[in-house]
Amino acid sequence: MSDALLHALAEALADVVTSIDTCDDDVLDPDTAVKWLETTAYLLDRLPPADRRELAGLFREVAARHPEGAWRDDLLKVPEGFGLDDDQHELYCDGVEDLVRRFVEAVRDVDPATPVPTCPGWTFADLVKHHGTTHRWMEHLVRTRAAERVWSRDIPLDLPDHPAAYPEWLARSAEATLRTLRKVDPETPMWSHGAEQRVAFFPRRLLFEAQIHLADAELALGREPGIPAGTAADGIDEFLENLPHLGRIAEPVTRLPDGSLHLSATDTGGGWTITFGSAGYAWTRCGPAADAAAVCVQAPVADLLLLTYGRMRPDDVRFAVAGDRALLDAWVAATAL
Template sequence: MIGNKKMKSVLWQALKQPQRMWTKCSREYVGPWRKVSKMNHEKLIKSFEQFADRMFTVAEGKDSEVIKVCPGWNVNDLMAHVGRIYGAVTSVIESKSIERPTTPFPTPPESSQREWAMGNFSSLLEAIKQTDPDTPLWTWGKDQNMRFFIRRMAHETLLHMRDVESIDGEFFEVDGDVACDGIDEYIDGALQHSMNPNKEFTYPDGSIHLHRTDGKGEWLIKPFGNEIVVTREHAKGDVAVRGSALALLLYLWGRNPQGLEIFGEPDLAQAWGSLAP
């Protein structure tokens, strides 16, 4: 693990350059850092609705269709997955509690998983719309309030909408800025294993630069043992991956999308694209 003295030196060098913006500092170091601005609350809710509607529409009649980008899953499996998540998050929101829930995830029925998931989505959407976004709540992330779940559910649904769409290859157009927010959310959450605190993994041995090609957005991720330092800047990494915000987001979640350019070590790029839980 990187020592405090070395980490402070790294952070100080970055903080001297005002164009850089921190998404996360090492847990060993507590100091000044600025959050990346998060997408408008209402826009994320609207996106969540759109993605879910599209996902359920495309999934209709495809219960046993295999989802190649999700090995071992068919559409029924994916519907059961999102239904369990929607149901569990609804319970947390309705509890208005800051304590970790003790109730298990809901169990999907043996059939009609799509209809069950749709019902859980409707309940979740209603709970979201009826709850102030700043309401304190238990979450598995850093932000302990309602806004965390709105953001997480929007990007979770975007990802699985794309999974279902991959069966026929007809894709809904996704706002690049929404996908860009998904990259920030991934880096600040799943990449720093807050989504699965019990999972042990090691960061790849080399830095990566992500470059968005359809708007503003660049990230340099440097590993230091089991910590990372992330800056938003144009800089050279050991490997660079260029593409649209959506392509970069899908890459980070291990979906191997088309339209990416890789400069540097392909194996390193593959390693960074294989960390998602």
């Protein structure tokens, strides 16, 4: 992309965003404006840190070309409004820290033998051990800048003798992981078990590891998981991005009949279309409408995330399903974690 095109696109985006943000309510419905800006914010959040910083600089250059006044002041707010100067790596680390703290608080006083219905055959002891093992494994991978797969079974766990001590062991394991992650440049190349072969892969992966397992614990305790819409949308993206690298579900997906699935978020207006079959697996982010999809599922985005991870079933009353239900069931069975 030429510099001229890059600058032109940045100026066009800054002007459109500022126009939406400053538009009177009687000209543009506020709910529509919020959905448009949330979608843009989400897409910009997915940019690498270096690109986010460059875009923030381009927006400021756009503002500098305008005379002093209200319009220039509003343009200068665009980078801050989208958090382009924020450190995305650190934000993920902060998110992991908060979710692990909440997870430990939720499970600390629960009988370790209590079943976890969303993880058939698991108890709370199994859930906490799995979560802590993941932290131990990923900390080792990042600290050693692993160039190839290292199995979690080969990592020292220092697991306590009694399951009642697992929550505090998990807390210590997460502290060690976050110390390591915060010391390392997220752009550092290394092996990962996902699409992104950089350190940046790991805090994002751990965020959804923590979010989903917190939901497991909360559902087992009869509580409603509270998952922010932005986090849920990013979680669906992260799952779909990494699916081809997850052997236990990537291979079953290749055996699915030709079909397409659309997930439509009723609260944010966002959506995902997934295609699979003889032409291969692919996905794209799109709007709420998906007339061409063989089956469409509508629900709030947090529920769509839990459906994606198999923590909720399509026959739950929260989901409105239209189209080929058998195809949806086949997809859910193939992608079960």
